[in-house]
Amino acid sequence: MAAKRAIARTLKTGDGKSEHLGKETTEFPNPLRPAETSAVANPNTDREAARERASRERRARRYADRRTLWKISSDRTCRGCGRTVxxxxxxVILAQTAEGTAIxxxxxxxxxxxxxxxxxxxxxxGRAEEITAAAVSWMQQGGSAxxxxxxxxxxATDKLADLMDAIQGTRADKDKGTTRKPGAYQRLITGGTWAGRPDRLDADGNPDIGIRGRVGYVGMIRATEITVGQxxxxxxHIHALVLVGGRTEGDRKDKRVVEVFTPSDDALGELEDHFRAVWTRHLAKVDPSFKPSDEHGVDFKRLATARDAEDFGRYVAKLQDGHKSISPANEIARGDLKRGRQGNMTPFEMLGRIGDLMGGVLEEDAPGHGDLSWxxxxxxxxxxxxxxxxxxEWTRYLRQLLGLVGGDTEDDDADLLFEIDGASEIRAGVQLQTNTWHKVTGRALDxxxxxxxxxxxxxxxxxxxVVTLAGASAASVRLLTPGEITEAWDATLAKLAERRDAAAARRRVER
Structure with a gap:
């Protein structure tokens, strides 16, 4: 506790009040960095500086909230994220990229x-960039989104698990012998009304191709977001980017677009009516209290041009600076940038409040609502x-149809993290001993x-x-060249591979 108080004293605000441990932000003077000098007022420079401050503050909050996660999460990998060597x-190797960032x-x-x-x-x-690329690709081909x-x-009395089962479907449980049951979302694109009935003729005497065929449904990208309030x-709730206006041939991996067209207003009206009817009907079947009103249950917004989709990519950075507009790509992917509405909290806002309350901030002073126990x-x-x-989640094979690669499982998310780091050109770095890093994280100096x-x-x-402030020896820090970083990292990966192989061999023997 004495060490925590000592570190907290190094992070003083201008009015003499100190933030609790783990909530340091860049508004506070950093004792490890020289003070910045004032320059002649320049609106562009001021805006850039404000964006930089906001970005650094968000980053500081994320690191502080992750430290809270270490303490409260039931997920073992979350408790070790960023601190387990x-x-x-x-x-640990802290490397500097050619852009000046650290990995x-x-x-x-x-x-x-x-x-x-x-x-x-x-x-x-990364997912927001992916979604933007998908929207741009499809709309540039002449499709609609x-x-x-x-x-x-x-x-307030509803359980989150029940609501998630209703909208997303239940999960399979091998131990209980249960299989996965579809939710309201999956029901949207099933059934004869949706897929058509080739053995029947429509009003014009043609085989019934269903709503899917009439609108030229290509696929959806779905994101589920959650808020909570007392x-x-x-x-x-679910945000889905729905791509229409295409005719396809083939199946699964061989599927390809053979024609792009503009769906009729009647067909689009059918799509909206179908989505609303299926969504509300399924929720009412699961639990009548879940049935939404016709006004609020399903909302449609059309993306007008490919230029709209291109703008969404730029909004990724702007939103991180507190930009109020939400692009469809970020509406779907950037749940981490959102704030709850009408008194609600996003999960990360709730995590931040937990950290505040655990750090000694009074309930009335901490953003959000609810006491620590709640x-x-x-x-x-x-x-x-x-x-x-x-x-x-993407419709299966939609990525391939649009010329994109990747996936949306947890393994794909983990791979994306390593791809982001691996794509960087390393300029320099330092190597810290394991016990040194444990001291750094133990004193919230990561x-x-x-x-x-x-x-x-x-x-x-x-x-x-930083290392000495954490109570470790300066001799435990070693400066590395780019070549030495590559060599050390390759050696680490080789050791890990050997351990995995040895563990697999032991399991085979035990079986």
Whole structure:
């Protein structure tokens, strides 16, 4: 506790009040960095500086919230994310990229898009770019895209798991012998009205191709988001980017677009009516109290041009600076940037409030609502209800149809994190011993150590100052060249592969 108070004293606000441990932000003077000098007022420079401050504050909040996650999560990988060293003999490498940013090599990354604020930000950023690329690709070909939002009626007494089962479907449980049951979302694109009945003729005497054929349905990209409030309880809702206006041939991996057209107003009206009817009917069947009103259950917004979709990519960065507009790509993917409405909290806002309350902030001073016990209970319920579910899901083979690669499973999310790091050109770096990193994270200096590596030139003194402040020896920090970083990282990966192979061999013998 004495160490925590000592570190907290180094993070003083201008009015003399200190933030609690783990909530340091860039508004506070950083004792590890020189003070910035004032320049002649320039509106562009001021705006850029404000964006930089906002970005750094969000990053500081994510790291602080991840430290809270270490303490309260029931997920073992989340408790070790960013602090568990993959190979204790190799330690941790903090590398500086050619762009001046820092990446950490040798640390466990949970890749949990639902739970971890640090991993989620990176994954969702990559997913937002993916979604933008899909929308641009399809609209440039002449297709149409719609942003459709699906909501369910909810009350404070409703369990999140029940609501998620209703809209997303149940999960299979091998131990209980249960199979997966579709939710309202899956029901949207099933049945003869949707898929057509080739053995029947329509009003014009042609085979019935269904709503799917008449609108030229190509696929959907779906994201589920959740907020919670004391008054109305859990509010899960789905945003879907629906691509229409295409005729396809082939099946599964061989499917290809053979024609692009503009659906008629009548066909689009059929699509809207079908989605509303199926959505509300299924929810009412599961639980009458879940049935939404016709006004709020399903909402359609059309994307007018490919230029609209291209703008969405730029909004990724703007939204991180607090931009109020939400693009369809970010509406779907960037749940980490959103704030709850009408008194509700997003899960990450709730995580932040938990950290505040655990750090000694008074309930009335901490953003959000609910006492610590209520927030902890809701977070535990949230982890159980969404574990194993996909936050973002594409129609199968839609990526291939649009010329994109990848997937949307948890393994794909984890791969995306490593791809982001692997795509960077390394300029320099430092290697920290495992016990040193444990001291750094134990004193909530993981972000300070990361920031010390960033910039246009690696400052070894800044890194060693963080390390010594954490109570470790400056001799435990080793400066590395790009070649040495590659060599050390390859050696770490080789050791991990050997251990996996040895573990697999032991399991074979035991079986």
């Amino acid at each position: 993959m190979d204790p003999e190799s330690g 950490a090599l040798g640390l466990l990354k949970c890749g949990k898009i639902w739970f971890c604020p640090v991993c989620s930000a990176k994954i969702r950023h 719609y942003l459709v939002t699906f909501t369910a009626r909810h009350a 008054g109305n309880g859990w509010h899960p 927030c902890l209970g809701k977070w535990a319920e949230y982890e159980t209800a969404v574990s194993g579910r996909r936050a973002i 972000l300070a150590a990361t920031e010390a590596v960033e910039g246009h030139g690696l400052d070894l003194d800044a890194v060693t100052e």
